[in-house]
Amino acid sequence: MNSQNNTEQQNTSEYNRARVLQYIYHHDVVSRAQVAKALHLTPAALSKISNHLLDSGAITETGSLKGRSKRRSIGLAVNTEQHQVLGVKFARSLIQIGLFDLAGNSKSIWVDQATDYPTPADAVESVRTLIHSILRKFPKIMAIGIAVPGPYLKNIGHTAVVSSMQQWREVNFRNEFEHAFDVPVIIEQDARAGVLAQYLFAHTQDDSLAYYLLGEGIGLGVIDHGNVIDGALGSATEIGHVSIDVNGRPCECGNVGCLERYCSAVAIHDTLNELGSGTGSEAIVPNSADLTHNEACAALFERAEAGDERAKELVERIGTYVGYGCVTICNAFNPSRIVIGDIVAQAGTPLLERVREVVAERVLPEIANSTTIELSGLPTDAAVTGAAAVAIMHILDHPSKFFATAT
Amino acid sequence: MNSQNNTEQQNTSEYNRARVLQYIYHHDVVSRAQVAKALHLTPAALSKISNHLLDSGAITETGSLKGRSKRRSIGLAVNTEQHQVLGVKFARSLIQIGLFDLAGNSKSIWVDQATDYPTPADAVESVRTLIHSILRKFPKIMAIGIAVPGPYLKNIGHTAVVSSMQQWREVNFRNEFEHAFDVPVIIEQDARAGVLAQYLFAHTQDDSLAYYLLGEGIGLGVIDHGNVIDGALGSATEIGHVSIDVNGRPCECGNVGCLERYCSAVAIHDTLNELGSGTGSEAIVPNSADLTHNEACAALFERAEAGDERAKELVERIGTYVGYGCVTICNAFNPSRIVIGDIVAQAGTPLLERVREVVAERVLPEIANSTTIELSGLPTDAAVTGAAAVAIMHILDHPSKFFATAT
Incomplete structure (x- = not known):
């Protein structure tokens, strides 16, 4: 074999090694037979790869698993704690x-x-x-x-x-x-x-998944049948700059009516400041101009939870816009699950309920009914x-x- | 080997056989060495697969290719004419x-x-x-x-x-x-x-590609880095039902302001009928109500080409809405190429130019400049x-x- 063939051999090994490592990672603990079957590898090929991963410390053997054939087999797991x-x-x-x-x-x-x-x-x-x-x-x-x-x-x-x-x-x-x-x-x-x-840690088992980030900006990440949607330059799924109103508010990106201009933490903070930046009765959050975007939103959501009618109305309005974004996500990406996270998601259940209402009103029933919309279960520092x-x-x-x- | 292992072996063979066949198809004529290198297969494995594909008539050998090493090698091509x-x-x-x-x-x-x-x-x-x-x-x-x-x-x-x-x-x-x-x-x-x-036949070499179908409805198909974006139910990339105005025209799908309501052949035909369905001077296309959607659009585009000012204005307005859709496609999918086809694309250059103007106005320059927007080069029956x-x-x-x- 010449050196080119050696390189090909190495590429092939690395390619299959990565597939095996990923499969084990996604399934926590699996037997060699399960991995071989799922990845279309012969038992001999899998054995060679798993031995290599064991030797290098990437994976470990974890006791025995009971298989369907009643024969016990050794479980493989990624060595997550050592790295x-x-x-x-x-x-x-x-x-x-x-x-x-x-x-x-x-x-x-x-x-x-x-x-x-x-x-x-x-x-x-x-x-x-x-x-x-x-x-x-x-x-x-x-x-x-x-x-x-x-x-x-x-x-x-x-x-x-x-x-x-x-x-x-x-x-x-x-x-x-x-x-x-x-x-x-x-x-x-x-x-x-x-x-x-969400895909690696939240164990949703969904491979058509969207993460809808409601932070200082509005972002979106989508996995479609296991593939992250990237776009040619890596700037796909920019839901924050998808227009919801071609005659709406101008945005710094050049577009008009960008979703981000209506329900990002920055947009909410702007609204609070416009409603009254002093301590007067017109302010929902007094002295909001002195707060960070995060603090201003948190204060609004606290007031809404405490029963302040105007704060509740504003949260509902925000939920409506977040919902419009969800309608677009359903029609553009049709994920089976939309996970909502970051600053604005801290508004919690009232926001989520309004979002679900908007989706039920505006998305085709068959698609709406098969889309789970939920708040992120990962810690607040999910980002x-x-x-x-x-x-x-x-x-x-x-x-x-x-x-x-x-x- | 038990029967389960035989099945695994078969699955592995089929999986690799499909990868090889696809690679040869996409590259018209290639050498065995090229295929092996690109697909991380050993020369022996590739040889076994290509012999199988040759025996079954899926591919043929096509003369010799000159490789970089100056050694001549036999070209492989899919047997496209026999099937x-x-x-x-x-x-x-x-x-x-x-x-x-x-x-x-x-x-x-x-x-x-x-x-x-x-x-x-x-x-x-x-x-x-x-x-x-x-x-x-x-x-x-x-x-x-x-x-x-x-x-x-x-x-x-x-x-x-x-x-x-x-x-x-x-x-x-x-x-x-x-x-x-x-x-x-x-x-x-x-x-x-x-x-x-477009991906199989138009030889664009782009693997981040969108086809924007402007027919009786408005549709979109997107390939992102070689993967077709499908969604959980197969209903992703429904650009026709992405809203461009959340307070706009209601749509039968339940959503409001769907793109389809503004620039599909049906919407254009409706507009022509509203402008005047008789032969009076108010009609751009006389007796448009008696025409099919396709005929009504074709008549409009003919009038515009002949210099009719009102027809030209309407084509420009249609181009603006088609352009709004393109802006959303750029922000949602970031393909390197958007190919516009079907009935409304027959408006030709004036439509395409207006679409490009709208994209230049509303999409971030770095993204707009790296996105090719063009009319389909495939025959009109591209669908x-x-x-x-x-x-x-x-x-x-x-x-x-x-x-x-x-x-």
């Missing part, structure tokens, strides 16, 4: 860094106010320094996932527009982070990171969990890069 | 049946007016009879692809709503056709069939070509079902 990743979430005003094991369990979270820095460049520098110190302290970290607001142009490395925070466009995340550390760095749009977290999921997906896709054997 | 498929296109008022070879070359087209039958059931019966007689005459036909208007619920077998032709909802296409003939029948939403035709593409994709996915060897 760690770092998730980094950049939002418009907040930067979060989290340490996770490969199962997505959070170990530590660090938070930084991006708005405390004179420029985004200063915030980036500070984050880089913090990551360096974390890496020194936690040598088990294998990779870093970074989640950034969309539309994120993956091949170029910067966000195309960040409503109300255009300065962030100047930051080229790939240049700033990709070669800054001894471990690989993978950067992804935040809602796409969020759907990966940083998403960043971790991006790193974990990369590890599962490239086992040989991370798990070496002595041979 | 045929039937494409059947159901539109609201027109049924077309076409005979194609595996390269998508049209051999014959039969046309039937669905509106000539008292009920859709009668039309279905007539089509079934016609197909039986065609199958008797053309024994090389291996499979039948059927394209139906969306939203089509693939797992159930009927369309969820067909604006202005609700009777078609009663037809369960799977029950009516799936077991009616000796060859397999595969049913798909029309625009998704259209994007498959029936799409139905053929559905059948051909099925054949490429299941080679052993169609190509048997003596062994």
